[in-house]
Amino acid sequence: MRLPQRLRMISFIVLSLATLLVVACASEKETVTVVQTVVSEKVVEVEKVVVATATTTAEERAAAAVNAKKGGHLRISSVGSVQSFDPLWTTASSTGNVSSLILEALFAYKEDNTIGKMLVDDWTVSSDGLKWTFKIRDGVQFHNGTLLTTDQVIGTLRRQSERAPVFKLVWERFGPASFDEFITKENDLEFSLNLTSQTGLVLDALGPQNFTPQMVLSSWYTLPATESAPGTPIGTGPYRFESWTPGDRWSAIPFANYSPSPEKSDGEAGAHTAYFDRVSYIEIPDQSTRVAALQTDAVDLVQEFSQDLIDRLKADSNVQLIANPPLRLLGHFNYQIPPFNDPEHGRDLRRAVVMAYNNEKALLAAAGTPDRINLCASLMECGSAWESNAGSENMYNAQRVEDAKKIVKDAGYEGYTIRLMDPADRQPAHGAAQVTREVLEDIGFNVDLRVMDWATMVQDRATVDRWEFFHTWSGRSVRIGPIGHLRFGELQYDAWFNKNTDTDGTQRKLFDVFSSETDEAKIKAAMEEFQQYFYDDAIFLQVGEFFSNWAASKDIDGLHGNPGGQKPYDKFFK
Numbered sequence: 019m020r021l022p023q024r025l026r027m028i029s030f031i032v033l034s035l036a037t038l039l040v041v042a043c044a045s046e047k048e049t050v051t052v053v054q055t056v057v058s059e060k061v062v063e064v065e066k067v068v069v070a071t072a073t074t075t076a077e078e079r080a081a082a083a084v085n086a087k088k089g090g091h092l093r094i095s096s097v098g099s100v101q102s103f104d105p106l107w108t109t110a111s112s113t114g115n116v117s118s119l120i121l122e123a124l125f126a127y128k129e130d131n132t133i134g135k136m137l138v139d140d141w142t143v144s145s146d147g148l149k150w151t152f153k154i155r156d157g158v159q160f161h162n163g164t165l166l167t168t169d170q171v172i173g174t175l176r177r178q179s180e181r182a183p184v185f186k187l188v189w190e191r192f193g194p195a196s197f198d199e200f201i202t203k204e205n206d207l208e209f210s211l212n213l214t215s216q217t218g219l220v221l222d223a224l225g226p227q228n229f230t231p232q233m234v235l236s237s238w239y240t241l242p243a244t245e246s247a248p249g250t251p252i253g254t255g256p257y258r259f260e261s262w263t264p265g266d267r268w269s270a271i272p273f274a275n276y277s278p279s280p281e282k283s284d285g286e287a288g289a290h291t292a293y294f295d296r297v298s299y300i301e302i303p304d305q306s307t308r309v310a311a312l313q314t315d316a317v318d319l320v321q322e323f324s325q326d327l328i329d330r331l332k333a334d335s336n337v338q339l340i341a342n343p344p345l346r347l348l349g350h351f352n353y354q355i356p357p358f359n360d361p362e363h364g365r366d367l368r369r370a371v372v373m374a375y376n377n378e379k380a381l382l383a384a385a386g387t388p389d390r391i392n393l394c395a396s397l398m399e400c401g402s403a404w405e406s407n408a409g410s411e412n413m414y415n416a417q418r419v420e421d422a423k424k425i426v427k428d429a430g431y432e433g434y435t436i437r438l439m440d441p442a443d444r445q446p447a448h449g450a451a452q453v454t455r456e457v458l459e460d461i462g463f464n465v466d467l468r469v470m471d472w473a474t475m476v477q478d479r480a481t482v483d484r485w486e487f488f489h490t491w492s493g494r495s496v497r498i499g500p501i502g503h504l505r506f507g508e509l510q511y512d513a514w515f516n517k518n519t520d521t522d523g524t525q526r527k528l529f530d531v532f533s534s535e536t537d538e539a540k541i542k543a544a545m546e547e548f549q550q551y552f553y554d555d556a557i558f559l560q561v562g563e564f565f566s567n568w569a570a571s572k573d574i575d576g577l578h579g580n581p582g583g584q585k586p587y588d589k590f591f592k
Contacts, residue, residue, distance in 0.1 A: 089295055095308045095320045096299040097443055099265060099473035104247035105232060106181055112473070115299055119270045120161075121232035121253035124152070124171070125225030126287040133221045134287025136279055137166065137233060137254065139207075147216040152224075153208045158277045160235055161258040168209045172201050173239040174232070175224075180242070185223040187533060192217040219533055256292040269298040303443035303471050312337060312569055319570040322445045325386025331569050340568040344392060344400070345491045347384055347446060349454060349559030354482040356434075363429035368556035369413075371487075374422035374461050376453060377415040377562050383449030385564035392563035397549050400563055403538075408546040409553030414560065419460050426462035435464040439479065439488035441472040446566055447489040454487065489561075524551055 098112035105117035128134045141152040158166040178185050179197055192213045193200040202210045211220060233254055238247035250259045256278070257270040272292035281288040300316075302308040305323040312320045313334055331337045351358040351368050358364045381391035395414035398404035412418070426432055436458050440451040455465045468485070470478070478484040528551075531544040 089293075091296045091298065092294045092319075093298050093300060093317045095302045095311055095317045096267075097301075097303065097308070097321050097472060098476070099301050099303075099471065100262070100268060100299075101473055101476055102246040103251040103259075104238065106178065107246040112299075112476075116251055116259075116268065116270075117232060117253075119257040119297060120251050120255045120259055121234065122255045123225030123232045124154070125221055127285055128287045129285035133225075134279075134284055135281055136225065136287060137171075138224075148213045150211040150213075150220050151204065151208060152211070155277065155279075156207055158254050159275050160233075160254055161252045161273055162235070163275075164235065166233060166254055167206045168203050169206075170233060170236070170239075172203060172209055173236055174234055175201055177239040177241070180244070182223075184219060187529070188213075188217060188219050188223040191530065191533060192219075215534075217533055218536065256290045257297065260296070265301060267298055267300045269296055271296050305443070305445060309569070312571065315571070318573070319568070321566070321568055323567050323569070324445050324449070325567070328386065328567065336572050337569050338572050340570060344563040344565055345446070347381060347450060347489065347491050347561035347564055349450070349487060349489050349561060350479075351556075351558060352482070352486045355486065357429075357431045357436075358486065360429070363431070365555055366425050367429055367431060370422035370425040370461055371457065372553070372556045372559055373413050373416050373418040374457050375415070375559060375561075376417050376457065380450040380453040381562045381564050383453050384446040384561075384566075385449075386567065390565040390567075394562050395560060397552060397560060398545065404542070404545055406546050406549050409550035413553050413556075419457075422461040432462040433464055435466050436486045437466045437468055437484070439475045439485050440467050440469045441475045442469050444472045446491055446564060447472075447475075450489045450561060454489065458487075491564075 096112060096115065100112045100116065102113055103116050105113055105121065107113070122136050124136060124138045125133050126136050137154055137158060139153045139155045141150060143150050154166060154168065154171060160166065160170075164170075175185070176197055179189055180186070189197065189200050192215050194212065194214055200212055202212060204210055211224075213220075234247070235252050237249065237252075241247055250262070252259070254277070256273055256276045258273040260269040260271045262268040272295070276290075276292070278289035278291065279287070283289050283291075300311075302311055302317070302320075305327065308317075308320045309323055309327050309331065311317045313331075313336070328339065331339060349371075351371075353359050353364075356364075357367050360367065378391070378393055381393070382388070385391050392400055393415060394400035394405075395407050395410035396405040398406065407414075426434075438451060438455055438458065440455075441447050451467070455467055458465050468478075475488060479488055479490075525548070528544050528548045532541060535541050535544070
């Protein structure tokens with residue numbers, strides 16, 4: 019621990035996926051000036067603090083949070099433009115930023131990956147394990163003053179049933195055909211979930227996963243899940259939406275009537291407190307401009323920049339570089355249009371791309387240096403109990419260019435043009451796209467490199483006829499085993515998830531094992547079988563793991579990686 023002479027922001031903060039944490043606890047009293055910029059030049063007087071270091075334990079951080087001092091304005095450079103405030107409409111991190119501050123689910127994950135209560139007060143399970151009855155907390159308010167009731171919960175879950183992967187899975191495979199029979203209202207604060215066969219995924223389905231059933235107002239849940247919600251997001255979270263200037267910035271401020279969970283803060287679950295007076299996301303697409311904004315005190319934290327900017331930041335005594343938890347770099351084929359949907363040659367063409375790929379070169383282009391990459395063929399988290407190399411021999415990082423070239427030629431697609439989306443403002447995907455272009459051209463394709471910003475790519479990837487290949491990434495997917503992996507599920511994007519590849523029912527059969535089996539050895543065996551199937555069919559391109567480049571002001575102390583994050587920027591509170 020040390021005594022900082024000046025702190026611009028005093029708080030306890032958790033960011034997930036690419037995640038950071040700031041802890042502050044009270045010490046001897048001394049007045050420090052806290053300057054808020056961007057929105058106003060307001061000066062706030064606070065007490066001097068002792069800031070916990072990166073090596074503090076979870077218990078120490080929680081204890082520090084009790085005495086943390088409120089105030090300050092956190093300014094984050096956002097690399098993606100907000101296209102929708104609806105977390106069910108897109109996986110884009112720009113939307114996750116909004117939803118993680120403003121919306122809440124019924125459950126959330128604790129730091130040890132067990133499930134903790136958020137909006138649920140209690141629940142019971144029938145002796146046969148088929149009826150789960152949940153009581154929601156009384157007195158919880160939405161940001162417009164509307165009380166959270168069973169009607170709001172059921173309405174949200176009905177909309178989620180169309181797209182949320184784990185929730186949709188539980189209903190379709192373990193529940194009755196009718197949603198009205200699956201979820202029933204007991205009273206204004208209680209509802210029941212009714213199964214036809216047992217599963218251990220009920221609590222996971224009600225909150226902690228990507229595309230979580232986060233509680234929203236009826237103006238949202240009455241829309242079809244294929245449509246983005248209108249207006250400003252209104253949730254039950256500790257922050258409420260303040261303002262949005264499209265293409266520029268959005269901000270959130272504390273919700274005065276927030277009703278926290280009665281359980282202690284633990285990971286993403288339990289009681290939360292909004293410590294900042296304001297949290298702002300400022301859109302700065304250009305990498306050099308983002309870095310300059312940090313160095314001139316226009317922002318406090320920057321996301322993603324290329325390796326050539328690192329030396330510049332290392333030389334700045336007012337800046338600290340941040341190593342984030344590993345992310346999984348991926349490449350997606352379009353299954354709806356040629357060539358990768360060709361009923362005779364599509365599988366072989368996808369395999370050609372995978373077997374020819376230079377994974378190491380792509381990871382270096384994404385992250386910059388060897389110490390920030392991990393060559394790993396496993397679909398599940400590398401280093402976890404689920405890690406596997408099944409199916410990857412002679413496929414992962416094999417660089418079999420001549421073999422792949424023959425496949426493309428024999429299939430009749432030599433010279434065929436592949437539209438490759440290249441988001442120039444997101445370094446990991448941008449760097450990988452340059453390598454992918456080389457690989458595609460080396461094996462016989464022509465490439466139309468479509469340079470764009472991330473926001474445009476997020477829009478275009480949901481449109482079937484605008485692309486053939488693009489890169490993205492994901493965070494941890496090990497929480498509940500294979501069932502929690504986004505890219506194994508039957509998700510919303512028709513073009514780039516594997517729901518379009520399960521022609522023989524293999525994926526469904528293995529999913530049944532993942533979702534109903536309790537024997538970990540059998541689940542592991544099924545996972546090995548699935549990964550073999552994955553590489554045989556080349557469902558998508560598994561590039562490997564990387565650590566993205568982030569940087570923050572030296573005025574923020576106690577930074578450390580949160581081991582548990584599933585979504586980006588899960589919280590700015592503890």
